[in-house]
Amino acid sequence: MNVVLIRRILTTIASAALLLWAVATIVFFLQHLVPGDPAMAILGGASANPPEETLQAIRDQYGFEDPLLVQYGAFLTGLVQLDLGESYTMKQPVTAIVSEQILPTLQLTGAALAIAWALAITLTLLTAGRRGWLGRLGAGIEVVFAALPHFWLGVVLLVVFAVVLQWLPVVDDGPLGLVLPALTLGIPLGGFLAQVTRDEFDVALRQPFVLSALSRGARTADVRFRQVLRHAALPGIALSGWGLGSLISGAVVVEVIFSRQGIGQVLVAAVNAQDLPLVIGVTFVVALVYVIANILSDAASVLVDPRLRHTIGATS
Amino acid sequence: MTTLAPPLPEVEKPAAPPLRTARSSRSPLRHLGVALPGAVVGAVVLAALAPGLLAPQDPLEISLSESFAPPSAEHLFGTDQSGRDVFSRVIHGARQSLLIGLGATAIGLLGAMVLGLAGGLGGRLADGAVTRVIEILYAFPGILLALILIAVYGNSALTQMVAVGLATMPGYARMVRSQVLVVRRSAYVEAARTLGHPPARILLRTLLPNAFRPLTVLITLGVGQAVVWAAALGFLGMGVQPPTAEWGAMLNAGRHYIQQAWWMDFFPGVTIVLFTLSLTVLGRRLQQSTDAGALR
Numbered sequence: 001m002n003v004v005l006i007r008r009i010l011t012t013i014a015s016a017a018l019l020l021w022a023v024a025t026i027v028f029f030l031q032h033l034v035p036g037d038p039a040m041a042i043l044g045g046a047s048a049n050p051p052e053e054t055l056q057a058i059r060d061q062y063g064f065e066d067p068l069l070v071q072y073g074a075f076l077t078g079l080v081q082l083d084l085g086e087s088y089t090m091k092q093p094v095t096a097i098v099s100e101q102i103l104p105t106l107q108l109t110g111a112a113l114a115i116a117w118a119l120a121i122t123l124t125l126l127t128a129g130r131r132g133w134l135g136r137l138g139a140g141i142e143v144v145f146a147a148l149p150h151f152w153l154g155v156v157l158l159v160v161f162a163v164v165l166q167w168l169p170v171v172d173d174g175p176l177g178l179v180l181p182a183l184t185l186g187i188p189l190g191g192f193l194a195q196v197t198r199d200e201f202d203v204a205l206r207q208p209f210v211l212s213a214l215s216r217g218a219r220t221a222d223v224r225f226r227q228v229l230r231h232a233a234l235p236g237i238a239l240s241g242w243g244l245g246s247l248i249s250g251a252v253v254v255e256v257i258f259s260r261q262g263i264g265q266v267l268v269a270a271v272n273a274q275d276l277p278l279v280i281g282v283t284f285v286v287a288l289v290y291v292i293a294n295i296l297s298d299a300a301s302v303l304v305d306p307r308l309r310h311t312i313g314a315t316s
Numbered sequence: 317m318t319t320l321a322p323p324l325p326e327v328e329k330p331a332a333p334p335l336r337t338a339r340s341s342r343s344p345l346r347h348l349g350v351a352l353p354g355a356v357v358g359a360v361v362l363a364a365l366a367p368g369l370l371a372p373q374d375p376l377e378i379s380l381s382e383s384f385a386p387p388s389a390e391h392l393f394g395t396d397q398s399g400r401d402v403f404s405r406v407i408h409g410a411r412q413s414l415l416i417g418l419g420a421t422a423i424g425l426l427g428a429m430v431l432g433l434a435g436g437l438g439g440r441l442a443d444g445a446v447t448r449v450i451e452i453l454y455a456f457p458g459i460l461l462a463l464i465l466i467a468v469y470g471n472s473a474l475t476q477m478v479a480v481g482l483a484t485m486p487g488y489a490r491m492v493r494s495q496v497l498v499v500r501r502s503a504y505v506e507a508a509r510t511l512g513h514p515p516a517r518i519l520l521r522t523l524l525p526n527a528f529r530p531l532t533v534l535i536t537l538g539v540g541q542a543v544v545w546a547a548a549l550g551f552l553g554m555g556v557q558p559p560t561a562e563w564g565a566m567l568n569a570g571r572h573y574i575q576q577a578w579w580m581d582f583f584p585g586v587t588i589v590l591f592t593l594s595l596t597v598l599g600r601r602l603q604q605s606t607d608a609g610a611l612r
Contacts, residue, residue, distance in 0.1 A: 019455055023456070030464060148589060152586070155578070155582065159575075163578070242457070245454075245457030245458070249459050256551075271463050271464075271466055279467040286457065
């Protein structure tokens with residue numbers, strides 16, 4: 001452990017904390033721009049016609065009439081103690097709901113990320129840097145994959161494999177039920193990552209070290225796999241943190257299609273019911289996952305490319 | 317469909333050597349590669365402008381005796397739960413979907429211009445602030461920001477449009493900013509300054525057009541992206557409400573009958589895929605030709 005490394009870690013943590021604070025602040029003020037009375041929302045909306053005393057009791061309980069800054073302070077204090085308030089509709093602490101539902105979503109997105117990478121690497125190794133129909137086929141597949149919207153791919157996979165062929169269950173909490181949702185999420189990201197990796201692969205293939213390895217008698221497949229791929233994977237790895245974030249956003253749609261438990265389903269229900277504490281809680285946790293995923297993908301980049309050990313953090 | 321613009325590290329791209337020879341660029345296959353997507357986009361635009369010309373039936377006409385009819389010669393794309401012709405509804409839906417997509421892109425670009433210009437021209441402090449703002453917006457990945465806005469402002473086609481626009485904004489903003497930074501240091505801006513042109517003129521006549529030209533390709537891709545995101549929100553039941561024909565709303569209606577009437581979701585979805593794919597292919601072609609132009 002040297003001083004530079006420690007300073008780098010501290011900077012990373014500080015900027016992550018700053019980012020999360022900004023996200024929290026934005027969602028807090030968005031919530032308070034809402035037209036209408038939050039106390040009314042808690043009691044089931046204007047149609048429930050709650051009596052004025054009950055409304056007032058709720059306002060007092062939640063401190064809705066305190067000055068905005070006091071509420072903001074209370075919100076931040078709660079946040080630090082992992083208290084995200086209580087869901088209007090489910091009458092449970094948001095933290096409890098989210099921590100229960102985030103696991104299936106992380107499983108789904110993790111599986112999807114693995115599928116995406118497997119797909120990207122296979123496509124790149126087989127077709128990148130090759131002239132003729134093979135290269136063009138690979139590039140074509142990637143463009144089509146990357147353009148597939150989750151809501152359509154999911155429906156097609158569901159109808160083909162679960163309804164017509166009946167190879168896989170429509171809804172299932174076990175590992176089999178994970179296959180179709182993970183494919184739905186992973187295939188488009190795989191197409192996108194493959195595009196990025198292919199470009200980089202083409203560049204790396206023209207580098208002198210490829211020629212030097214080949215002239216030393218290394219086999220082409222070996223060079224492609226062990227040396228060129230290492231270079232080609234870098235931008236993809238750097239993008240994986242962002243990719244995981246976009247997968248969570250995609251998981252919202254996929255969980256609805258496959259009726260899977262998870263944070264996406266919770267979010268859709270919360271948005272429909274205008275259950276703001278829950279919406280904000282989910283958003284905040286997603287932002288947290290995004291930040292952590294980006295730190296991890298930075299770390300992974302350094303593992304794959306030792307040259308970065310000396311540059312990362314120096315520029316930012 | 318994941319992406320508009322991930323936070324790629326900003327690296328100057330080395331000019332790629334032209335891979336294709338002039339002869340191959342005139343081959344019939346390449347020709348088809350522009351004509352086919354061009355025809356798809358053309359058909360969608362025509363459907364949006366004059367749906368009556370293309371649609372065989374009234375998109376709102378209910379005929380319960382014909383509900384859930386599978387695709388046939390009479391109903392190319394089948395019928396929905398109320399016996400409405402899905403093909404006619406897809407055609408009539410083009411206008412709403414395209415409007416939302418274009419409107420969202422316009423909103424995203426406008427916001428991005430403000431942010432990007434402020435960052436690119438405003439000096440170190442402003443640039444630092446803009447970079448931070450973009451970074452923060454990226455922490456609401458994908459349609460998440462759109463969902464928050466809908467939760468706050470309720471559910472309507474307008475919110476859907478604004479929400480998608482804001483969700484696409486950070487990607488554009490990053491590109492406008494780096495483009496402005498490049499153009500600002502360019503020789504021709506320097507030349508304009510030396511010639512004594514007033515700053516407003518340099519901004520409007522020299523800087524903006526040059527900073528914006530490379531973005532036209534991205535806008536082509538971005539409209540497709542916006543259509544897909546709007547459809548995703550529609551699929552979740554947010555946005556245009558039934559019985560109006562709109563692709564996202566149709567997907568949402570079909571979602572509940574997936575097991576007995578796959579065509580209700582399949583065909584609107586195919587239309588969206590073909591449309592965005594065509595825009596992507598055309599955008600790429602445009603990019604290749606502008607890149608080639610820059611080499612000359």
